[in-house]
Amino acid sequence: MITLTADNRTIQAREGSSVLSACLSAGIYIPHLCWLEADAPADAPAACRLCLVEIEGFREPVAACVVTVENGMTVHTGTETVRRLQKTALKLLLSVHRVDCKHCPANKACALQNIAKFLGTGLGCKPFERVLKEPDVDSRHPVLDYYPNRCVLCGICVRVCRQRHQRPLLSFARRGFETVVGCFDADPVAAADCMSCRACLESCPTGALVQRTVVKG
Amino acid sequence: MPLPLTAEDRLHLKTLQPQIAASPKGRGQLIPLLQMAQKALGYLPDEALSLVADHLAVTRSEVYGVASFYNQFRFNPPGKNPVKVCMGTACHVRGGEIILENFERKLEIREGETTEDREFSIERVACVGCCALAPVALVGETLHGHMAPSKVEGLVLRVRLEKEKAEREAAHS
Numbered sequence: 339m340i341t342l343t344a345d346n347r348t349i350q351a352r353e354g355s356s357v358l359s360a361c362l363s364a365g366i367y368i369p370h371l372c373w374l375e376a377d378a379p380a381d382a383p384a385a386c387r388l389c390l391v392e393i394e395g396f397r398e399p400v401a402a403c404v405v406t407v408e409n410g411m412t413v414h415t416g417t418e419t420v421r422r423l424q425k426t427a428l429k430l431l432l433s434v435h436r437v438d439c440k441h442c443p444a445n446k447a448c449a450l451q452n453i454a455k456f457l458g459t460g461l462g463c464k465p466f467e468r469v470l471k472e473p474d475v476d477s478r479h480p481v482l483d484y485y486p487n488r489c490v491l492c493g494i495c496v497r498v499c500r501q502r503h504q505r506p507l508l509s510f511a512r513r514g515f516e517t518v519v520g521c522f523d524a525d526p527v528a529a530a531d532c533m534s535c536r537a538c539l540e541s542c543p544t545g546a547l548v549q550r551t552v553v554k555g
Numbered sequence: 556m557p558l559p560l561t562a563e564d565r566l567h568l569k570t571l572q573p574q575i576a577a578s579p580k581g582r583g584q585l586i587p588l589l590q591m592a593q594k595a596l597g598y599l600p601d602e603a604l605s606l607v608a609d610h611l612a613v614t615r616s617e618v619y620g621v622a623s624f625y626n627q628f629r630f631n632p633p634g635k636n637p638v639k640v641c642m643g644t645a646c647h648v649r650g651g652e653i654i655l656e657n658f659e660r661k662l663e664i665r666e667g668e669t670t671e672d673r674e675f676s677i678e679r680v681a682c683v684g685c686c687a688l689a690p691v692a693l694v695g696e697t698l699h700g701h702m703a704p705s706k707v708e709g710l711v712l713r714v715r716l717e718k719e720k721a722e723r724e725a726a727h728s
Binding site: 413505506507508510511521522 | 618
């Protein structure tokens with residue numbers, strides 16, 4: 339076991355685990371979106387830029403999910419610098435997000451709402467401009483609807499799909515501002531499993547993937 | 556919706572199949588093979604992506620992810636008269652976006668798409684090298700300078716009329 343100090347508390351962590359998982363299991367909350375519980379520091383994508391912390395000896399704040407715990411480490415999770423960076427990162431995520439919580443299935447179970455509440459900011463994105471994608475719904479997947487303007491591109495769905503299936507259906511597509519979670523739809527065999535798996539639906543933090551309701555008529 | 560394959564596409568796919576089967580394997584071959592497929596077909600239909608994916612034993616979704624990342628790969632067949640609207644600095648300043656929008660509306664397709672009869676496709680290009688004529692659009696090989704929204708309809712009509720004329724003449728002889 340490794341002993342380190344986080345927010346003036348002495349905590350214990352398993353060797354090789356990340357600062358993020360050490361803090362979380364000690365009950366110290368650090369906002370995060372793209373991290374999966376099984377992620378070792380080397381596997382974490384560090385894509386959401388929310389789990390920033392200050393560690394003594396490091397010049398700048400670092401993503402807690404990619405730093406391995408060391409004996410005697412001193413971690414500060416709530417400094418002013420960290421909070422400022424986290425608020426900016428959240429605003430950038432919200433700047434490409436359609437904030438329409440009332441009509442969103444993830445309302446009240448949404449990671450973005452929780453993090454905004456934790457950081458004490460609203461769901462606005464000022465001073466950033468809001469840029470939304472077209473179209474609002476992508477129905478190429480055989481059984482799922484994908485809402486690009488709800489998606490935060492954390493990549494969790496893509497990763498769970500790859501972990502679970504020999505022939506995963508989800509993948510990132512396009513690039514830059516146009517990046518979306520895409521699916522390749524020429525393979526009905528692989529799509530047959532989707533209804534029984536639902537891993538991506540259940541792991542999505544923002545309700546960007548929704549099971550399609552068939553309209554009868 | 557992707558356009559259905561034409562008989563010609565199917566023929567190209569058939570010749571492509573043994574070419575891909577004879578190519579070396581390994582993840583590093585993904586882009587060269589996609590390029591080979593696009594060279595043979597002019598674009599990458601789902602069938603071509605599957606062919607490459609299955610040959611390399613890479614998942615289809617991954618192939619799609621890679622192909623959609625790069626600008627050089629297209630998923631819609633090029634039209635017989637590709638419309639290229641210049642978005643270079645000079646053309647942008649003189650309203651290139653408006654010209655693009657007019658073509659999109661007239662042809663009822665979006666940028667990057669192809670009309671159902673495969674006559675037209677629209678793409679945006681960077682500078683064509685004649686900024687003095689901005690805004691500029693290319694229809695097929697012909698360059699049209701000082702473009703204006705009012706010219707768009709005439710250009711499309713002219714191509715369609717020429718095609719009809721050629722068809723009539725072919726029927727006569």
